[in-house]
Amino acid sequence: MPDPKLRILVVDDFSTMRRIVRNLLKELGFTNVDEAEDGAIALQKLNTEPFEFVVTDWNMPNMDGLTLLQTVRSTPSLKHLPVLMVTAEAKKENIIAAAQAGASGYIVKPFTAATLSEKLNKIFEKMAQA
Amino acid sequence: MTPDNDNPDLEALFDSVVAQAAPAAVPPPAPTPAPAASSPGGDDAALEALFDTVAAETKHAAEVATTPAPAPAAAVSAADGGNGEWPTQESVFNRLGQMTRQLHNTLHELGYDKILENAASALPDAKDRLAYIASLTEQAACRVLNATDVAQPAMDALGGSAKGLGERWNKAFANQLTTAEFKQLAEDTRAYLNTDLPQKTGVVNAQLMEIMMAQDFQDLTGQVIKKTVALAQDLENGLMAALLEVVPKNKRSEEVTSLMNGPVVNAEGRSDVVVNQQQVDDLLGSLGF
Numbered sequence: 421m422p423d424p425k426l427r428i429l430v431v432d433d434f435s436t437m438r439r440i441v442r443n444l445l446k447e448l449g450f451t452n453v454d455e456a457e458d459g460a461i462a463l464q465k466l467n468t469e470p471f472e473f474v475v476t477d478w479n480m481p482n483m484d485g486l487t488l489l490q491t492v493r494s495t496p497s498l499k500h501l502p503v504l505m506v507t508a509e510a511k512k513e514n515i516i517a518a519a520q521a522g523a524s525g526y527i528v529k530p531f532t533a534a535t536l537s538e539k540l541n542k543i544f545e546k547m548a549q550a
Numbered sequence: 551m552t553p554d555n556d557n558p559d560l561e562a563l564f565d566s567v568v569a570q571a572a573p574a575a576v577p578p579p580a581p582t583p584a585p586a587a588s589s590p591g592g593d594d595a596a597l598e599a600l601f602d603t604v605a606a607e608t609k610h611a612a613e614v615a616t617t618p619a620p621a622p623a624a625a626v627s628a629a630d631g632g633n634g635e636w637p638t639q640e641s642v643f644n645r646l647g648q649m650t651r652q653l654h655n656t657l658h659e660l661g662y663d664k665i666l667e668n669a670a671s672a673l674p675d676a677k678d679r680l681a682y683i684a685s686l687t688e689q690a691a692c693r694v695l696n697a698t699d700v701a702q703p704a705m706d707a708l709g710g711s712a713k714g715l716g717e718r719w720n721k722a723f724a725n726q727l728t729t730a731e732f733k734q735l736a737e738d739t740r741a742y743l744n745t746d747l748p749q750k751t752g753v754v755n756a757q758l759m760e761i762m763m764a765q766d767f768q769d770l771t772g773q774v775i776k777k778t779v780a781l782a783q784d785l786e787n788g789l790m791a792a793l794l795e796v797v798p799k800n801k802r803s804e805e806v807t808s809l810m811n812g813p814v815v816n817a818e819g820r821s822d823v824v825v826n827q828q829q830v831d832d833l834l835g836s837l838g839f
Contacts, residue, residue: 434688435688435692436688436691436692436695439695440695443695443698478809478810479810479812484810486809508812508813508814509809509810509811509812510813510814510817510823510824510825510830511809511811511814511822511823511824512822512823512824512833513809513822514809515824515830515833515834516833516837517809519834519837519839526830526834527827527830528824528826528827528830529813531827535827
C-alpha cells in the first residue's frame with residue numbers, strides 16, 4: 421500500500437473534473453491533493469513544490485497535458501515523476517503518443533473509480549519494483 | 551466604383567475568390583474573350599475579362615466592369631503556387647466567383663441581403679446558446695458535487711454509529727457487559743433509532759432530492775442543443791456542397807490529423823479510436839507498455 425500522504429497534483433481545466441478526481445483519490449485514501457488548471461500552472465507548481473504523483477488531462481489551454489508530460493520527462497529534477505493521463509482523447513495515435521512520451525498510465529474518460537484505483541495500483545507496483 | 555449600398559464584406563469575399571481564380575482566364579461555363587489569356591502578365595486584363603463575363607450575365611455591366619482589380623499582379627501570381635497542380639480547381643474558383651457575384655447582385659436586387667445578414671447573426675447566437683449549455687451543465691455538476699459533499703459525512707456518521715452499537719450488542723450477547731453498560735447501550739440504541747437515524751437519513755434524502763433536481767438542466771440544454779444542431783445542419787449543407795466542389799479528389803478522404811479532438815462523439819465505423827478502457831489497455835499492452 422502506498423503512502424496515503426503521497427502528494428498528488430491533479431491537472432484539469434474543468435473544476436468539476438478536478439473535484440471528481442480529488443474525491444475519488446480521497447475515497448482511495450489519498451488526501452494530500454493539490455490542483456492546477458492547466459499545464460503551465462502545473463509545471464510552475466511542480467518546479468516549486470515537492471509532488472510525488474501527477475494526474476493530468478490532455479486538452480487544456482496554455483499548455484496541454486502531452487506537452488506537460490514531455491516537459492516533465494525532459495526536466496532532470498522531475499523526470500522520474502509518475503504521470504497518469506486521464507483524458508477524453510480516444511484516438512489510437514493519442515494513446516501511442518502518450519506512451520511514447522513516457523506516460524505512466526492512460527485512462528480514457530468517462531472512467532470509473534475502479535479504473536482509477538486499478539491504474540494507480542499498477543503504477544505503484546511498477547514504482548516499487550524500480 | 552463600388553456603389554455605396556454594396557455590402558463591403560461580400561465585396562471582399564468576392565474579390566478574394568476572384569484573386570485566386572484570376573490566373574485561369576478561361577472559365578469553362580462562360581464564353582470568355584480569349585485575348586486576355588494570351589497577354590503575358592495580364593492579370594488585370596484577365597480580371598477585367600472575368601468581370602465582363604459576369605456582368606454580361608447579370609446585366610450589371612456598368613457596376614461590375616469598373617470594379618478595380620483587387621490585388622497587384624505579383625501578389626496574385628504568388629498566391630497561385632498551385633497553378634499547374636490544380637487546374638480543375640481554378641475553373642471551380644472561377645465558377646464560384648461568378649456564382650458569388652451573381653448571387654450577391656441578385657440578393658441585393660431582391661433585398662435578400664438582409665436574410666444573409668440574419669444567417670450570419672445566427673452564428674453568434676449559436677455561440678451564446680452553447681455558452682448557456684456549458685454554464686448550465688457546470689452549475690448542475692457543482693450542485694451534485696455539493697450534495698454528495700453534504701451527504702457523505704452524514705452516511706459515514708450513520709455507518710460509524712451503527713458499527714459501534716453493533717459491536718457493543720455483540721458484547722452484550724456474549725455476556726461481556728455489566729448491567730450499567732447494558733442500560734447505557736439500550737439508551738444509546740434508542741437515541742440512535744429515534745434521533746440520529748431519522749435526522750441523518752433526512753439530510754441524505756434532501757441531498758438525493760437536490761441531485762435529482764440538478765438534472766433539470768437536461769430539458770433546457772436539450773432544447774437549446776436541438777436548435778443549435780439545426781442551425782449547424784443548415785450551415786453544413788451549404789458549406790459542404792461548396793467545399794466538395796473545391797477540395798481536390800485526392801484530399802477528400804484525408805481526415806484532420808490532430809491530437810486534440812476531444813471526446814469521440816460517434817465511434818461507429820471508425821478504427822482509429824478506442825471506445826473503452828479495455829481497448830486502451832490492450833493497445834498499450836500490444837505495444838509493450
